Amino acid sequence: MQHSNSPIEFTSKNIRHKLCEDRRRTPRPPRVSVVIPAKNEARNLELILPELPRVHEVILVDGQSVDNTAETALRVMPSIRVIGQSRKGKGNALACGFSAATGDIIVMFDADGSADPTEIPRFVDALAAGADFAKGSRRLEGGGSEDITHLRSAGNRAFSGLTNALFGTAFTDLCYGYNAFWRDILEDLSLPPVDLQTVNPSKMAMNGMAWGDGFEIETLLNCRVAASPLTVTEVPSVEKDRIHGVSNLNAFNDGMRVLRTIFVERQRKALADRRANVPWVRLKPSTSKVAG
Numbered sequence: 001m002q003h004s005n006s007p008i009e010f011t012s013k014n015i016r017h018k019l020c021e022d023r024r025r026t027p028r029p030p031r032v033s034v035v036i037p038a039k040n041e042a043r044n045l046e047l048i049l050p051e052l053p054r055v056h057e058v059i060l061v062d063g064q065s066v067d068n069t070a071e072t073a074l075r076v077m078p079s080i081r082v083i084g085q086s087r088k089g090k091g092n093a094l095a096c097g098f099s100a101a102t103g104d105i106i107v108m109f110d111a112d113g114s115a116d117p118t119e120i121p122r123f124v125d126a127l128a129a130g131a132d133f134a135k136g137s138r139r140l141e142g143g144g145s146e147d148i149t150h151l152r153s154a155g156n157r158a159f160s161g162l163t164n165a166l167f168g169t170a171f172t173d174l175c176y177g178y179n180a181f182w183r184d185i186l187e188d189l190s191l192p193p194v195d196l197q198t199v200n201p202s203k204m205a206m207n208g209m210a211w212g213d214g215f216e217i218e219t220l221l222n223c224r225v226a227a228s229p230l231t232v233t234e235v236p237s238v239e240k241d242r243i244h245g246v247s248n249l250n251a252f253n254d255g256m257r258v259l260r261t262i263f264v265e266r267q268r269k270a271l272a273d274r275r276a277n278v279p280w281v282r283l284k285p286s287t288s289k290v291a292g
Contacts, residue, residue: 024104024182031056032124033103033183037085037093038111039063042072043244049077051117056103060111061085061093086194089209091217095191098183107180113243114147115178122235123180131233132185133225135171136178142236143173155255159219159262166266167226171234175258177218178237181225188228189221215254216261223265227272 024030032055038045042065052058059081062070070082083100085093098106105127109115119136126134138145148156152175160174192210212220225232 024184030105030124030128031103032105032107032120033101034058034107034109034120035061035094035097035101036109036111037061037063037090037097038065038069038073039093040065040067040069040245041111042067042069044111044113044242045069045073046076047243048111048113048115048117049073049080052077052109053117053120055107055120057081057101059083059097059100061097063088063090063093087209087213089213089217090215091220092192092194092209092213094217095212096194098186098191099194101183104183105180106183108177110177112245114240116238116240119178119235119237120180122237123178126233126235127180127182129233130231132230133181133232134179135173135222135225135232135234136176136237137171137173137234138176138237138239139172140234140236143238145239146241147239155258159255159258162259163219163223163226163262166262167223167269169226169232171222171226173234174222175218176237176239178239179218179221185228185230188230189224211264214257216257219258219261220265223262223269227265227269 034052034055034057036045036058038060039062045060049058058077058079060070060073061083063085073080073082081100083096085096094108105124107120107123109117109120123134123136137143138148145153156173156175160171163169163174164171192212
């Protein structure tokens, strides 16, 4: 047996990751929490909620809907947990849902009917096989989209290539929001606090939203996973057409938001890398006497 003379670095992060790995080696199947952000999606929820597989819990985060979204969800699925969000935006809605989840695995699921509920076991299997984060991809074999336009598809390929160049990743579909992950990696994602009292006011936008509260959430999550030591597995997924209503996405505005997110998160990673490489300085005892 060979012994290495290189020191083992014990940090709070890698010790926590080891504890997370140990917790996942339980004989029981992982408990799954499905988090659904929704605003005025009553007609769609009436159709998609009955199609969900049996899971530990389904959490609906209602974004101040005016079409009886919450009431419809409770009528269709009496066991669903309905919560509100602390600020505005899809990102904040997801963060509130993540914070409320009690399962081992969290699945991000859109309320517009574009996500296929029969694919949830595919994401869970990828996590059970060893991944920390299971990322849906419409561009893998077996995936696809019934909804994406040529402009959005071209933009997504460009953004995926840029992210791969800056982060050293191999993402095939950066801007897709059907993902799942172990709940114990939430600390690595470092999402904006859902509690209003803990958000730095200087980091709030004029519209009352923090960084990560908006549609940039999918890109932000993927960049933070890329900047961490987490293991990612891409899962083929087919994006369906929205059933009812009109999407809130704007190709140009949200494309610029995605581009800004990539560069902001790359700067964040560079700063974290510099801090990690700063050596510890052992302070020497002062020779001056303490005043009596």
